[in-house]
Amino acid sequence: MSKTMQVEIVSAEEGIFSGPANMIYAKGDLGELGIAPNHTQLLTVLEPGAVRVVTDNEEQVFYVSGGLLEVQPYVVTVLADFAMRAADIDEAAAIQAKKQAADLLTSKKGEFDYSKATSELARAIAQLRTVEHLKSKDSLK
Amino acid sequence: MATAKEIKSKIGSVQNTQKITRAMEMVAASKMRKTQDRMNASRPYAEKMREVISHLAKSHPEYHHLFLDKREEKRAGYIVIGTDRGLCGGLNVNLLKLMSKELKRCQDSNVEFDLCLIGQKTQAFFKRAGGNVLATASQLGELPTLKTLIGIVKVMFDAYADKSIDALYIAHNDFVNTMTQKPILQQLLPLVPEESGQLDYYWDYIYEPDAKEVLELLLRRYMEAQVYQAVVENIACEQAARMVAMKNASENAGNIIDDLQLAYNKARQASITTELADIIGGSEAISD
Numbered sequence: 001m002s003k004t005m006q007v008e009i010v011s012a013e014e015g016i017f018s019g020p021a022n023m024i025y026a027k028g029d030l031g032e033l034g035i036a037p038n039h040t041q042l043l044t045v046l047e048p049g050a051v052r053v054v055t056d057n058e059e060q061v062f063y064v065s066g067g068l069l070e071v072q073p074y075v076v077t078v079l080a081d082f083a084m085r086a087a088d089i090d091e092a093a094a095i096q097a098k099k100q101a102a103d104l105l106t107s108k109k110g111e112f113d114y115s116k117a118t119s120e121l122a123r124a125i126a127q128l129r130t131v132e133h134l135k136s137k138d139s140l141k
Numbered sequence: 142m143a144t145a146k147e148i149k150s151k152i153g154s155v156q157n158t159q160k161i162t163r164a165m166e167m168v169a170a171s172k173m174r175k176t177q178d179r180m181n182a183s184r185p186y187a188e189k190m191r192e193v194i195s196h197l198a199k200s201h202p203e204y205h206h207l208f209l210d211k212r213e214e215k216r217a218g219y220i221v222i223g224t225d226r227g228l229c230g231g232l233n234v235n236l237l238k239l240m241s242k243e244l245k246r247c248q249d250s251n252v253e254f255d256l257c258l259i260g261q262k263t264q265a266f267f268k269r270a271g272g273n274v275l276a277t278a279s280q281l282g283e284l285p286t287l288k289t290l291i292g293i294v295k296v297m298f299d300a301y302a303d304k305s306i307d308a309l310y311i312a313h314n315d316f317v318n319t320m321t322q323k324p325i326l327q328q329l330l331p332l333v334p335e336e337s338g339q340l341d342y343y344w345d346y347i348y349e350p351d352a353k354e355v356l357e358l359l360l361r362r363y364m365e366a367q368v369y370q371a372v373v374e375n376i377a378c379e380q381a382a383r384m385v386a387m388k389n390a391s392e393n394a395g396n397i398i399d400d401l402q403l404a405y406n407k408a409r410q411a412s413i414t415t416e417l418a419d420i421i422g423g424s425e426a427i428s429d
């Protein structure tokens with residue numbers, strides 16, 4: 001079988017994933033990243049979105065709300081601010097959050113934190129995209 | 142000698158105290174499990190963070206961050222993590238003893254110091270002992286979130302960044318096991334790279350978007366993770382120490398009750414004997 005690397009996904013509140021993988025995909029600050037074993041050292045900021053880990057027989061999807069990605073040739077570490085397995089995302093809650101954030105942005109009532117609302121909206125959209133990705137994969141099977 | 146009635150009421154009050162200590166012991170035991178889970182859950186993040194940082198210290202970055210530089214120590218910052226409430230054995234006392242020794246060392250070598258205090262007990266201590274306090278936090282509850290700590294971490298972080306302090310230390314209790322908690326003092330800044338044989342050749346990361354931004358974020362997260370880990374660990378220590386202290390208190394109360402019960406029985410017996418002697422004496426006087 002092909003070479004593998006150790007992948008560790010941890011969030012501030014708990015460890016999420018730890019094990020060997022063939023490939024990992026994540027959304028970095030400068031665009032989508034695909035990392036195979038033996039990649040050169042890399043340190044990047046992560047955008048909110050899905051992190052996909054491809055192991056021997058399956059692909060696992062995780063949602064991260066941002067954080068850092070460190071790549072060493074045989075170890076990849078995802079230091080997420082907040083992370084969860086994509087299957088655990090509550091779709092209804094994400095839609096609700098998206099709607100609320102969009103409402104906040106459109107409403108022109110005086111005092112509100114524009115940057116906070118934008119980041120909330122980005123987060124909700126990223127969660128939804130992760131869910132959609134998971135669904136499209138299921139329908140292919 | 143105390144009368145039987147006095148002893149009886151004393152027994153009652155000790156029994157009430159014992160009830161309270163028993164209840165506190167049980168509450169602490171159940172909270173301890175929860176706080177220990179939290180402590181173990183956040184450990185991987187802090188450990189991975191430390192690993193990444195030690196890799197970083199071994200790389201040869203094009204951009205040299207000031208957090209990696211060692212400066213001459215003229216003014217040091219200390220984050221001291223204690224508990225909000227007492228009745229937890231020698232937990233705070235041991236920690237503050239360690240701190241006093243450290244601050245004495247500072248004074249002897251003419252190093253000034255700033256403090257960041259977490260927990261009401263440490264705040265009360267330094268109010269009496271004096272010292273320049275930059276930031277405080279208390280009432281974090283049993284399961285604190287990272288959010289509540291970001292503010293105070295930033296204060297110390299900024300103080301280091303604008304060079305008003307030259308080193309940053311953190312003092313807290315280390316959870317060894319339920320019976321043992323050890324106060325420790327660790328250096329946070331400048332970073333101390335861990336020694337390991339790997340990665341000794343010349344290399345550097347590719348940084349996206351750029352080195353300054355990534356390192357800034359990484360080091361900030363690192364600091365937050367370390368402080369957060371120290372806080373949750375200290376809370377687990379608090380509950381464990383309280384459980385043990387209350388267990389001892391309940392046992393001591395039991396011993397005191399036993400002793401008092403013995404004294405009470407003796408006093409009661411003595412009063413019965415004197416009463417009997419009186420009656421017999423009285424009846425003999427009449428029959429004569």
